[in-house]
Amino acid sequence: MILVSAKVGPFRSMNSEQTVEIDPTVTVFVGMNEAGKTVLLKALHKSFDAVGEDEFDPVDDYPRKDLSSYLKQHKTEPATATVLTYELEESEVGAANEALKTKLPSGFRIAVTHKYDNTIQLSLLVDETPVIQAFAKTLSSDAQTAMKEAKTLRAIPDLLKEASLTAEDNAALASLNTRLQATKWSNVSQWEVWSHVRANVPKFLYFSDYDTLPGKMNLADLAQRAEAAKNDPKQLTAAHRSVLALLRMADISMEDLVSPGSYEELKAKIEGVSISLTDQVMEFWKQNEDLEVEVDLKADPTDAVPFNNGANLYLRIKNRRHRGVSTPFDQRSRGFIWFFSFLVWFDSVQHQLDPSGKSAGKKLILLLDEPGLALHALAQADFLRYIDRLAQDHQVLYTTHSPFMIHSDRLHQVRLVEDQLKVGTVISSNLNGSDPRTIFPLQAALGWTIAQNLFISERNLLVEGPSELIYLQVASSLFDAKGTPGLRADLTIVPTGGLDNVATFVSLLGASGLKLAVLHDYKGSPEQKLTVLVRDKLLNAKSLFNVSQFRDEKKFGQSTTPTDIEDLFTPSLYLKYFNTTFAKQLAGKEVNEADLPAGDRIVCRLEKYVEANGISLRPSGGFNHYAVASQFASSPPKSLDVATSARFAALFGAINDVFDAS
Incomplete structure (x- = not known):
């Protein structure tokens, strides 16, 4: 079961309800500091906390400006905090249909409403007809005739009162009555479906920088606090819970902590867990592979309270690169500390949910708050690989404002978070109209990818701008998904910032011995600057393409009418994304094609239409072509129409042939 959408609010800085579409694997929330990214994660976490320690509290969580008026109704009409919609996996649908005789459709969804009093309401639609039909097949022909008019399971007992029932009929009816008595729901099948799948509803595990392990902890104090926390959870801070998680992983109980003479055994157990966790970290931590975590247990009567009372647990990090010098755990790299602490917490929670370790991990949604905050840019790239590993088994939702924590080729996973005046936190997947400060990490991520690829890619396709990059990447991905050839995988698409910059890029990249091709829009005649590049042998003529060569299926390879890359799409497809x-x-x-003035280029026709009708889409006039491309990238079609596919297939084939021959 996966989370497909979350409706959140009002909650803290979210003054109004916000609906967020959740990606099946990874969802990235990008925004400035104090925009409300953490607020969203906390709302999800409080809805269904994996360890059962956090829940909604109206005083803490309801927007303060409306709190006084809301508290008057809280006990009688608790407000909705979140509505979480889940989609069953195909195996779950099949198992439910087989067990309950239902006919749930593929992609069956359940919505769970979480109230501020921590109660829930359910919304699911289940047709009882197949269940009624399956029950009828267990009855005699007379009983089947008697219940022929049944529209619900609850109607069946009354319809069978006057029927002549066999012993088998009475046994089936008794079994049905047991089912009816199990719930007060009018639609019994809905209750049975919920009861069948409710154990599969994933729980949320939230982790932030505040949950990291400390450098030392007094064991006697920890044992006392753990005992007191049974009545007062506030006795345990995040640091205490982190150490308890480590001890739990090492199979150390509270009784072990206070038992005299057991410290050698305790140390051995904790060291074993620490070595295992360090090995896991090092699979992805490539910044310094000479680190290891050390554990020590010793008393220090000269230390300050409470560390002068009995043994303390010390965590240290040793650097073999510097002859084994060790320093306290909490004085080392925050990035390494975060990574190690997360593994401790994550493994501990999985163990609590399922000590066998077989299934609990599949039922967690991970909420990571600024996971790359303390990591070097290249270390963030390492951590993205770790997130991809986690996403094989769990949905991962994380927040960031770092461009290095964003995959520039996965912008469909990004949700923008903004704090708008008088509105509060607003969440959107639409780049159009967003605050430039909010989308800056996305722009920087794209720029970083381009800059990085300039030095590591042997084959480069130069295009005029980011719109071309987006259209080519997405179209190629759609081709790959269908098993047909898109652009070759080792090809880097490089936006140059306009035709005027192409010559500079060709000179820089060509001088580095890289293989190049150029694709540009066509204005109706050859571009002088590009023909000069060919004349001066800086660019092979066969590597120079314009998009008009792929517009007319009967004239592929020939320059035809003025054409932009947008003209490779059928007008109806492009207008669909323009309208959205x-x-x-x-x-x-x-806006339909019939509304537009005549012309060769769809973008020019649209700009004329916008101007003629007095529509303002941006202060400088016309419209933002990149915004349409971004919309196309964030919600691409499942497939391209035949004409569009043919054009892109010809384009991809021609470009691939150039690099195959070089």
Whole structure:
């Protein structure tokens, strides 16, 4: 079962309800400091905390500006904090249908509403007809006739009162009555489906920088606090819980902590766990592979309270690169500390949920708050690989404002978080109209990818701008998904910032011995700057393409009419994304091709239409072509139409042939 959407609010800085689409694997929340990224994660966490320690509290969680008026109704009409919609996996649908005789459709969904009094309401639609039909097959023909008009399971006992029932009929009816008595729901099948799948609803595990392990902890004090926490959970801080998680992993109980003479055994157990965790960290931590975690247990009567009372647990990090010098755990790299602490907490929670270690991990959604905050840029790339590993078994939701924690080729996973004046926290997947400060990490991520690839890619396709990059990448991905050839995987698409910059890029990259091709828009005649590059032998003529060569299926390879890359799409497809991108400014108006003036280029026709109708889409006039491309990237079609596919297939084939021959 996976989370597909979350409706959150009002909650803390979210003054109004916000609906967020959740990616099946990884969802990234990008925004400035104090925008409300953590607020969203906490709302999800409190909905279904994996360890059962956090829940909604209206005083802490309801927006303060409305708190006084809300508290008057809280006990009688608790407000909704979140509505979480889950989709069953195919195996779960199949198992439910087999066990309950239902016919749940593929992609069956359940919505769970979480209230501020920590109660839930359920919404699921189950047709009882197949269940009624399956029950009827267990009855005699007379009983089947008697219940023929049954529309619900609850109606069956009354319909069978006057029927002549066999012993088998009475046994089936008794079994049905037991089912009916198990719930007060009018639709019994809905209750049975929920009861069947409720154990599969994933829980949330939240982890932040505050949950990291400390450098030392007094064991006697920890044991006392753990005992007191049974009545007062506030006795345990995040640091205490982190150490308890480590001890739990090492199979050390509270009784072990206070038992005299057991410290050697305790140390051996903790050291064993620490070595195992260090090995896991080092699979992804490539910044310094000479680190290891050391554990020590000793008393220090001269230390301050409470560390002068009995044994203390010391965590230290040893650096073999510097002859084994060790330093206290909490004085080392915050990135390494975060990584190690997360593994401790994560493994501990999985063990609590399922000591056998067989299934609990599949039922967790991981909420990571600024996981790369203390990591070097290249270490963040390492951590992204770790997130991808986690996403094989869990949905991962994390927050960031770092461009190095964003996959530039996975912008569909990004959700923007903004704090808007008088509105509060707003979450969106639409880049159009977003604060430039909010989308800066996305721009920087794209720029970093381009800059990095300039030095490591042997084969480069130069295009004019980021729109071309997006369209080519997404179209190629759609081809790959269908098993047909897209652009070759080792090809880097490099936006140059306009045709004027192409010559500079060709000179720089060509001088580095890299293989190049150029794809540009066509204005109706050859571009002088590009023909000069060919004349001066800086660029092979066969490596120079314009998009008009792939517009007319009967003239592939020939320069035809003025063409932009947008013209490779059928007008109806491009207009679909144009209308979606500017839906607010268009005020419900759907622009169709018949509305547009005549012309060769769809973007020019749209700009003329916008101007003629007095529609303002941006202060400088016209419209933002990149915004439409971004919308295309964030929600691409499942497949391209035949004409569009043919054009891109010809384009990809021509470009691949150039690099195959070189």
